[in-house]
Amino acid sequence: MRGFVIATLFTLPFIAWQPGAAGQNSAATAKASAPIDITGYWVAFVTEDWRFRMITPRKGDYQPVPMTPEARKVADAWDPAADEAAGNQCKAYGAAAIMRLASRFHITWQDDNTLRVDSDWGMQTRFLRFNAPSSLPGERTLQGHSVAQWERPASLKVVTANLRAGYLRKNGVPYSENAVVTEYFDIAPIPGGGQVLLVTSIVDDPQYLRQPFTTSSQFKKEADGSKWDPTPCTAK
Amino acid sequence: MGSNAMHCKMSWSAVAVLCLVACRMAFAQVELTGSWTPRNHEFLTGDGLPVDFTGIPLSEEGRIRALSYSQSQLEMVEHQCQGWPAFYLVQGPFGLRIWNETDPLKGNVISYTIGGWEDRAPMTIWMDGRPHPSEYALHTRSGFTTGKWEGNTLVTYTTHMKAGFLRKTGAPSSDEAATTMRFYRHDDILTILEIIEDPIYLAEPWILSRSFQLSATPQPPVGPPCITAYEGSVGPTAPHYLPEKNPWVDEMTTKYGVPRDAAVGKPETLYPEYRKKIP
Numbered sequence: 001m002r003g004f005v006i007a008t009l010f011t012l013p014f015i016a017w018q019p020g021a022a023g024q025n026s027a028a029t030a031k032a033s034a035p036i037d038i039t040g041y042w043v044a045f046v047t048e049d050w051r052f053r054m055i056t057p058r059k060g061d062y063q064p065v066p067m068t069p070e071a072r073k074v075a076d077a078w079d080p081a082a083d084e085a086a087g088n089q090c091k092a093y094g095a096a097a098i099m100r101l102a103s104r105f106h107i108t109w110q111d112d113n114t115l116r117v118d119s120d121w122g123m124q125t126r127f128l129r130f131n132a133p134s135s136l137p138g139e140r141t142l143q144g145h146s147v148a149q150w151e152r153p154a155s156l157k158v159v160t161a162n163l164r165a166g167y168l169r170k171n172g173v174p175y176s177e178n179a180v181v182t183e184y185f186d187i188a189p190i191p192g193g194g195q196v197l198l199v200t201s202i203v204d205d206p207q208y209l210r211q212p213f214t215t216s217s218q219f220k221k222e223a224d225g226s227k228w229d230p231t232p233c234t235a236k
Numbered sequence: 237m238g239s240n241a242m243h244c245k246m247s248w249s250a251v252a253v254l255c256l257v258a259c260r261m262a263f264a265q266v267e268l269t270g271s272w273t274p275r276n277h278e279f280l281t282g283d284g285l286p287v288d289f290t291g292i293p294l295s296e297e298g299r300i301r302a303l304s305y306s307q308s309q310l311e312m313v314e315h316q317c318q319g320w321p322a323f324y325l326v327q328g329p330f331g332l333r334i335w336n337e338t339d340p341l342k343g344n345v346i347s348y349t350i351g352g353w354e355d356r357a358p359m360t361i362w363m364d365g366r367p368h369p370s371e372y373a374l375h376t377r378s379g380f381t382t383g384k385w386e387g388n389t390l391v392t393y394t395t396h397m398k399a400g401f402l403r404k405t406g407a408p409s410s411d412e413a414a415t416t417m418r419f420y421r422h423d424d425i426l427t428i429l430e431i432i433e434d435p436i437y438l439a440e441p442w443i444l445s446r447s448f449q450l451s452a453t454p455q456p457p458v459g460p461p462c463i464t465a466y467e468g469s470v471g472p473t474a475p476h477y478l479p480e481k482n483p484w485v486d487e488m489t490t491k492y493g494v495p496r497d498a499a500v501g502k503p504e505t506l507y508p509e510y511r512k513k514i515p
Contacts, residue, residue: 043507046505050291050498051492054514055494102507102511121508121511186427186429188431190443191416191433198429202425214275214277215277217445229509
């Protein structure tokens with residue numbers, strides 16, 4: 001019996017730690033049980049897709065988004081002036097696209113179970129809710145409803161739905177209101193100093209995408225908000 | 237059953253549980269082996285225009301080398317295989333085939349191999365704790381790579397790569413370049429974060445990433461090796477441009493409206509504040 005007790009005590013920590021599983025202690029808050037700290041100021045390091053992210057691509061420049069023919073028709077009809085006039089100048093700043101924009105992000109804890117993500121370009125706010133139901137009835141919004149969960153040992157998974165239709169690219173590449181966005185947040189050290197946040201984004205939208213649109217974006221951590229520069233959305 | 241027998245049986249049960257858990261711990265990392273098909277939804281290699289160095293934080297020396305490059309250099313035997321350093325596996329358009337070698341007695345992973353494609357050679361990731369060789373040791377296209385697990389993330393470090401390209405249109409990499417890669421698996425998506433350091437041609441580490449989807453269709457484990465051949469067309473000098481007279485320097489501006497500073501890879505163009513300097 002003594003051997004069993006000793007062995008059990010020895011193995012309990014291993015049993016409690018299950019790699020890859022959500023493994024969250026329901027009693028602890030998301031903030032208290034966070035395996036990684038993604039709070040702080042993060043700046044997009046635009047090393048990929050420069051011409052799609054730093055400037056508004058020219059009409060018809062859709063590479064390499066796996067668009068359906070219907071999506072192409074919608075994008076070909078893109079009219080930024082009409083979007084501005086209709087108050088839709090933020091359509092390219094929705095949850096399916098915003099982390100790919102050349103922006104700064106400020107991530108904070110809104111409360112013990114909600115991460116808040118602010119962008120300076122477009123001045124958008126996302127709420128990543130832990131322990132939340134996967135869908136909430138209510139009005140669709142640009143940033144949708146995001147459900148977050150820690151993925152042990154060191155990652156954050158976020159699934160966003162209930163979106164208003166928007167643009168994957170500023171030149172009118174569309175996603176529909178039925179799009180679902182799955183994101184993974186990971187952090188890593190940069191050799192020589194600093195920290196990088198990696199956000200892998202998978203946009204699933206059978207109406208406008210032939211396959212899930214998968215991108216991964218890098219952000220460098222900044223010491224403070226001295227370069228924070230709130231700038232309104234533009235459709236052009 | 238007597239109490240001694242019961243005690244003995246429970247002790248053995250405990251030992252069995254302990255062994256099972258210990259075995260699980262020994263193989264606690266995620267599975268990376270298999271075939272991974274690329275999700276080519278990002279441009280990591282540029283547009284293919286001769287002067288598209290957007291997104292690369294080139295040093296001044298790197299920019300001068302890049303702008304002096306002529307693709308006619310590929311006629312030269314010594315330059316024909318330089319397009320495939322180890323880090324090109326993240327930038328290139330192909331999928332990955334990953335397999336491992338295990339110790340036949342202990343069962344631990346000795347190495348992973350990432351298969352080659354096209355002219356890129358396979359890459360071996362040594363997991364057995366061996367050190368990197370002397371800095372004077374042989375440099376190869378695929379370099380020398382070691383790896384270790386940090387939680388569920390495989391972290392690799394590559395040195396000893398021959399000089400080649402950061403981007404195949406001429407942005408150079410030196411034989412002092414080193415690459416750290418981190419392999420993140422989330423469900424059936426594998427994302428590789430790549431951090432390239434080059435003290436000669438980069439002003440700061442170049443950070444890239446790319447995702448792959450687990451595939452039931454096998455990716456090829458090897459491609460045809462890069463074999464050089466004399467093409468008989470090179471004159472007495474190496475094809476090149478004078479950096480300030482590269483005739484393609486404004487192609488990105490003409491075709492896509494990309495400012496010249498961004499097209500030639502000035503580091504400040506990689507940060508959002510540069511947007512406000514764009515006319």
